Amino acid sequence: xxxxxxxxxxTGILIVGIVVYxxxxxxxxxxxxxxxxxxxxxxxxxxxxxxxxxxxxxxxxLETLFLRDFPIGTFFHSFFEPVIIIFxxxxxxxxxxxxxxxxxxxxxxxxxxxxPTPFAILLSxxxxxAVLSMWISNTATTALMIGVLIPVLRELEDKRFKKGLIxxxxxxxxxxxxxxxxxxxxxxxxxxxxxxxxxxxxxxxxMELGLPISIFGxxxxxxxxxxxFKPTAHKLFIPLPPKAPLKANQKQVIAVGILTIxxxxxxxxxxxxxxxxxxxxxxxxxxxxxxxxxxFNSIGWDIxxxxxxxxxxxxxxxxxxxxxxxxxxxxxxxxxIIWLVxxxxxxxxxFTTFMSNSATANLLIPLMVSLSVSPLILSIVVAVSSSFAxxxxxxxxxxxxxxxxxxxxxxxxxxxxxxxxxxxxxxxxxxGQYLIKFLIGGL
Amino acid sequence: xxxxxxxxxPDCGSMELINNICIREGExxxxxxxxxxxxxxxxxxxxxxxxxxxxxxxxxxxxxxRCFESGRITSKRLKSFDEDIMKEFEHxxxxxxxxxxxxxIEEIISESEEER
Numbered sequence: 001x002x003x004x005x006x007x008x009x010x011t012g013i014l015i016v017g018i019v020v021y022x023x024x025x026x027x028x029x030x031x032x033x034x035x036x037x038x039x040x041x042x043x044x045x046x047x048x049x050x051x052x053x054x055x056x057x058x059x060x061x062l063e064t065l066f067l068r069d070f071p072i073g074t075f076f077h078s079f080f081e082p083v084i085i086i087f088x089x090x091x092x093x094x095x096x097x098x099x100x101x102x103x104x105x106x107x108x109x110x111x112x113x114x115x116p117t118p119f120a121i122l123l124s125x126x127x128x129x130a131v132l133s134m135w136i137s138n139t140a141t142t143a144l145m146i147g148v149l150i151p152v153l154r155e156l157e158d159k160r161f162k163k164g165l166i167x168x169x170x171x172x173x174x175x176x177x178x179x180x181x182x183x184x185x186x187x188x189x190x191x192x193x194x195x196x197x198x199x200x201x202x203x204x205x206x207m208e209l210g211l212p213i214s215i216f217g218x219x220x221x222x223x224x225x226x227x228x229f230k231p232t233a234h235k236l237f238i239p240l241p242p243k244a245p246l247k248a249n250q251k252q253v254i255a256v257g258i259l260t261i262x263x264x265x266x267x268x269x270x271x272x273x274x275x276x277x278x279x280x281x282x283x284x285x286x287x288x289x290x291x292x293x294x295x296f297n298s299i300g301w302d303i304x305x306x307x308x309x310x311x312x313x314x315x316x317x318x319x320x321x322x323x324x325x326x327x328x329x330x331x332x333x334x335x336x337i338i339w340l341v342x343x344x345x346x347x348x349x350x351f352t353t354f355m356s357n358s359a360t361a362n363l364l365i366p367l368m369v370s371l372s373v374s375p376l377i378l379s380i381v382v383a384v385s386s387s388f389a390x391x392x393x394x395x396x397x398x399x400x401x402x403x404x405x406x407x408x409x410x411x412x413x414x415x416x417x418x419x420x421x422x423x424x425x426x427x428x429x430x431x432g433q434y435l436i437k438f439l440i441g442g443l
Numbered sequence: 444x445x446x447x448x449x450x451x452x453p454d455c456g457s458m459e460l461i462n463n464i465c466i467r468e469g470e471x472x473x474x475x476x477x478x479x480x481x482x483x484x485x486x487x488x489x490x491x492x493x494x495x496x497x498x499x500x501x502x503x504x505x506x507x508x509r510c511f512e513s514g515r516i517t518s519k520r521l522k523s524f525d526e527d528i529m530k531e532f533e534h535x536x537x538x539x540x541x542x543x544x545x546x547x548i549e550e551i552i553s554e555s556e557e558e559r
Contacts, residue, residue, distance in 0.1 A: 048515055051516075052512040052516075053512065100468070139506055139511050139517070140507045143504070143506045144503075144507055147504075150500060247468075298509070300509075303510050303512060306512055355513065356512055356514070356515075359512075359513070393514065393518055394513075394518050397514050397516075400511075400518040401506055404502060404521040404522075405499055
């Protein structure tokens, strides 16, 4: 986009923000300003005129400029919340896994033990992708797994099954991210915003909820892909390079990874916050030279800032009482919980099909926490649903990468993606909400 | 300002060069350019992003080291990744043909840094 278009677009959006501020609504000044900031942020995130993380800074700039009754720390603290540190720890762990090839070793080990039948390979590929994307970014996992499978894809003559195999990777990466707090930004956004509202969800607690949903997603998608892209051959071989013994530094990286994950999972036993545990890989990997300054610079700071911006927006909406006001206009008590789950899962799925799932979570979760009906359940429903939107190449970065292979068409992705979204909606209505209520609470 | 220049051996002036690629775990890829005629050291390049003629595989390497915020941005970047490389390659060849830079490479780099 040219600079001129950016300036015009941003100016237009700021004018909309000013119009919203001047609407004849009888709410206090702080709420009007926040409503205007919310509108500007929503439009900037939907149109992506400026980078998503730049919008995060626009939010904080407008908040500190116009909400002067609040100490500036109220909004700045959002960028260093414990959940940001947990995510940073996850990024550092992932950077070390990638740099020392731990991710690709795991992928090759599991694939080498997979029976050579098409369904076993499909399921195995999806399983490995999901496991990796719990700890490593969905984008990096997709790139790695497609890279591992390229020799197979090149040799595979069954074009229909080839499509299924390629699609299985981004879909598994998207769904695998649900399993851990660091798997995908919407999880962190939900945890961060809920924490600000007095609901602490530990690493283990999130996994107790996220892991079964991920497993359900993997099984459901693998069956769908197998049925839609049914293979013609009964056997499929994956050529893998010969196994090399683990080197000392790879063993050390794995040890630090296992230690960090164990400490994250045993939080209730030792009593240390997951954010404190997240500092361990950061200190060890940078302190002892496993990772260098270039690695530090290439960490996903833009994602961290995007999450921080979402938390800052949520803070303003809570502190000014705007989210309560918006929710009072909807009057959620008119609907039963089932209809609320249907409505907000559908809204999330539609939004995230066309825009970033982090931005969607940033906009919707602050509203969910203010609902008078099941705010906790609905916040998590939004976070989880945002990982199920995968109908188009633009829906998620992993989809875009798989589409870039040139082996699949938009209609192939959409055919399965829409089915997945419908099943996800049904799952949320008939199982997901009860699972959240059972595991985390019915608030 | 854009400059383009074909590299040659500083000792014998030969244009026949060999790229010796050095990949060490945990370090950026380094390319040691050697003259194929006299064997002299010509230059060392540190590679930020390697792209071969198998561009999708190079692209996978490129994206694996980056975090992307949205599918829309990723789609755009991936599309331009492929197109830009070929466009830049053609542009570079054309520029060398039309106005190859006479200065030494160090001078060109230092001038472009000053301009920045």
